[in-house]
Amino acid sequence: MLRLFAWAAAVLAVLLLSLGYTIATGGGQPDATPTPPEASGSVAPSGSATASVEPTPTATVAPTPGTPLGTIEIHGHESPTFGFEPSAVTVTTSGWYTVTFVNDGAIPHNITFADGTTIAASGGETATGTVFLPASGLDFICSIPGHADAGMRGAVAISGS
Ligand SMILES: [Cu+2]
Numbered sequence: 001m002l003r004l005f006a007w008a009a010a011v012l013a014v015l016l017l018s019l020g021y022t023i024a025t026g027g028g029q030p031d032a033t034p035t036p037p038e039a040s041g042s043v044a045p046s047g048s049a050t051a052s053v054e055p056t057p058t059a060t061v062a063p064t065p066g067t068p069l070g071t072i073e074i075h076g077h078e079s080p081t082f083g084f085e086p087s088a089v090t091v092t093t094s095g096w097y098t099v100t101f102v103n104d105g106a107i108p109h110n111i112t113f114a115d116g117t118t119i120a121a122s123g124g125e126t127a128t129g130t131v132f133l134p135a136s137g138l139d140f141i142c143s144i145p146g147h148a149d150a151g152m153r154g155a156v157a158i159s160g161s
Pocket of ligand 1: 108109110142143144147152
């Protein structure tokens, strides 16, 4: 009986040892799992690749035609003489410009460019328009009868072309 018990104890000890070994080996497996995170980390670059597609819509906004390069302010008056101030304007680059016409007089005046663009303002008022200035420059007058001959003439020159 004693030998049988000893044998059974030995078998049990072997079982426990093998079970303990299995647990120890199983406990070692979790240490090998850090590899998958690296694989999931490689997914991130593909996500940023999709983000690089977004700048495309912004590029289509840039070529908007007629975007003013700057603003030119010109005053007009009939006293003490008919004229523009300044009458000689110079900008560096050909292109679209915003023109602010300030009528310092008491009667209506306008700026009429050689291409037909007209910006008119009543006495004491201000008007704004947009004009394309070619590389050759552009002359302007007040188109109200008699005003150009009285002195309301001017020109815009392009210096950088
Ligand atoms: Cu005038």
